[in-house]
Amino acid sequence: MRVVLASSSPSRLAVLRNAGIEPDVRTSGVDEDAVVADLPTDRRDPEAVVQALALAKARAVAEELADPEAVVIGGDSMLLIDGELQGKPHTEEETVRRWLHQRGKTAELLSGHAVLRGTARYTEVSRSRIHFAVASDRDIRAYAHTGEPFGCAGAFTLEALGGWFIDRVEGDPSGVLGLSLPVVRRALASFGLPVSAAWNRV
Structure with a gap:
């Protein structure tokens, strides 16, 4: 089975590799702001936004590939805090803030x-609760200075330096990394495919 990851996220790629899949990696080039702007104003709730972005990315890559047998996986993650969605920081100053x-x-x-996969489609949003530590100003600035959290939802990477500042996670562990294995398993099952058919690193 050909699995295509429509994302440049190192975390999503690592999730698939650790789960026995070496995917083709393609970036979509989707204009995320335009996708959100095209959503009706009454359908811009947090789940709808991340789902629309994931679908736009998967569709763009699938159309480019034109391979009906390929399984194309698109994803998008955002942090919902105090009722507001937070995108990805791209600077040291924004990360500190x-x-x-x-x-x-x-x-x-x-x-x-x-x-x-071809004309078949499966969409789902996974949710996980993140309990942030009371990190010191010094550690926050040091972490931001590494550049590691740039481009990461929530301004952290659970599997690397950011793990020092996460006290607890409730929910799907791989979903916190941006790609839920249970969701992908359910997607494959909806296409009549077993997970083991996708393994190519075992």
Whole structure:
């Protein structure tokens, strides 16, 4: 089975590799702001936003491939904190600002998934609760200076340096990394495919 990851996220790629899949990696080039702007104003709730972005990315890559047998996986993650969706920080200053706001708080990480195969489609949003540590100003600035959290939902990477500042996670562990294995398993099952058919690193 050909599995195509419509994402440049190192975390999503690592999830699939550790689960026995070496996917083709394609970036979609989707204009995320345009996708959100095209949503009707009454359908811009947090789940709808991450789901629309995941689907747009998967569709763009699937159309480019034109391979009806390929399984294309698109994903998008955002942090929902204090009722507002947070995108990905891209600068040291923005990362520090985010962490000064979220330290000691609990938030939800929403990960939208869109899995396509030919004309078949499976979409689902996984939710996980993140309990942030009360990180010190010094550690926050040091973490931001590494650049590691740039481009990461929630301004952290659970599997690397950011793991020092996450006290607890409730929910799907792989979903926190941006790609839920249970969701992908359910998607494959909806296409009549066993998970083991996708393994190519075992």
